[in-house]
Amino acid sequence: MAITTYLAASTRALAEEMERDPAVWALGEDLGRGGVFGQYKGLQQRFGAARIADTPISEACIMGAAVGAALAGTRPVVEMRFSDFALCATDELINQAAKARFMFGGQAKVPLVARQPVGMWRSSAAQHSQSLEAWYAHVPGLVVVAPGTPADNLGLLKSAIRADDPVVYLEHKDLWAAEGEVPDAEHLVPIGVADTAREGRDLTIVTWSGMRRRCLEAAGTLAAEGIEAEVIDLRTLWPWDRDRVLASVERTRRLLVVHEAVTVAGFGAEIAAFVAEHLHARLAAPVRRLGAPRIPVAYAPPLEDMARVSPEAIVAAARATTAPAAAIAS
């Protein structure tokens, strides 16, 4: 084990997979200089400009070319720079990458990874801060991954590169510098398996990506008050680990879903609905969702904070869910 950053873990993941499989290559803007956040640092020197390709600012063509390159037998890793810019490649991802295998009757697969740094950072405003994971989870054909720790960024990126499906890979910008223990040996995290970040008996908090840290912080505060929250980091949104969540809520009888994205039609709605469908009779309190209000992310810090889910808000939501008054009358 060594302590490393979320960013360095991703560099290592790509390097290991490029070493292992000559069909793996990466394409995106400014990769030769390390990528906009430095997550590709050193890779072009090591693997050459053909396999770490600097592309024009042509998001549609970056994604579309990756589809063609995947159909023609390579395993491209696409860098979209900011998830907001991936919207310029929507046709290529949604209509082409996600559909080609099915439309063509299984004649080919599209093994590409679309890396899209997501989330709020510092004063990045409305076009550099979004979390749109629910859109992708809605699209048949796509896998959606959102790692929340350095070890998961290593193990999940490697699994995503090895997957034969198009994977939307959402790295959180606020986590690049986050440190954590990462195994020295080969480390693969299976796609679709959640991580129970903290065990607890009183309520289940389901979260992912940047909110994992915030939920763990909140769970610490709650523990001091005698409320033991179980924190489940989904890690993968499609497929999501329904069994893990059901088993936990079965025990705790209370569910709070926390995500950074706008609450309305966020992925928390899917989880809440699914749990309600399955465990309605077991629930001791209504399921609850906590996310951003339906406002664009603003620039000025006090305005930006209005869209931010804070540990305090998580604590308050957890208290409300566990308060006796929240109990469903039976």
Place this chain on the structure above:
Amino acid sequence: MNGPADGGPPPNLDRERLLHHLDTMWRIRAFEEAALRGLADGHVRGAIHPSIGQEAVATAVCLNLARADLLLSTHRGHGHTLAKGADAQAMMRELFGREGGTCGGKGGSMHIADFSVGMLGANGVVSANIPIAVGAAHAIRLRGGTEIVACLFGDGAINRGPFLEGLNWAKIFHLPVLFVCEDNGWSATTRTADLTAGEGAAARAQSLGIPAQILDGNDALALDEAARAAIDDVRAGEGPRLLHVRTYRITGHTAADAAPYRDAAEVEAWRGRDPIRRLADALAHAGVDAARLEEARTRAEAEMADVLANAAAAPWPAPEAAYADVQDIGDPAVRAF
């Protein structure tokens, strides 16, 4: 200009090669005419975009490709696909949505693909095949392969961003792509000239430093020469090329479009330039027997009549196939409760 009108000496044509082109053009024409009958009978379920009148583009480009070369096509791609070597029976079954279709009935006319002959897909989204084509060429480069990629699109496609992004990409990475703009003058039901600034596909390619030529798309002989030369250049590693080919679709935009927005005289004028007839005349002039020329048509028509009948007899795909080939990871089935 398929031969001297004054009855001078017959041109020195490669007859075998051109008869193959003629046979293929007739097969395309007969396939689409059969598909139109299939549509009228209710067997073809979705929209089809016939390429009747544009067959010479498909044959000139695709018959000059090797089997291992890759092809990206459009919503109007039956001709390209047949000329690349796809099985007509499987294609017709695909149009019918039947088992044994090229895509198992999942794609239909606008999503035909046959990877076994290097045909990586028609596309329902105008211009979307261009980035895919350059990416396929990029993959060939990474593998160190010698194949090339041909990418056909309509004149309407040059007004979408992926055209610029894809051509720029092919040029800066010096990729082996032959772009072919099949300019039939219409973007669905609107004249492309009214929607397009500047001189069109060739001029736009040239502005990026991609050598381009404007060609008569109904002159199979000249087109064959030009396509062969361009493909040779691309294969020789000289980078991308573009052919801007002027032609015309005799039918409406889709088979259901009677095209009332067009001048009857315009259509008649283009009927008079029918590419199949022009090639047949040239071959006749070069001494090919009339019976052989007639046989090209009758054989194609008989083949496609059989194809049509067989497709109609094919079973539907099993409903469970709707759950297959969605993705490896995750269960596509919505669980029933």
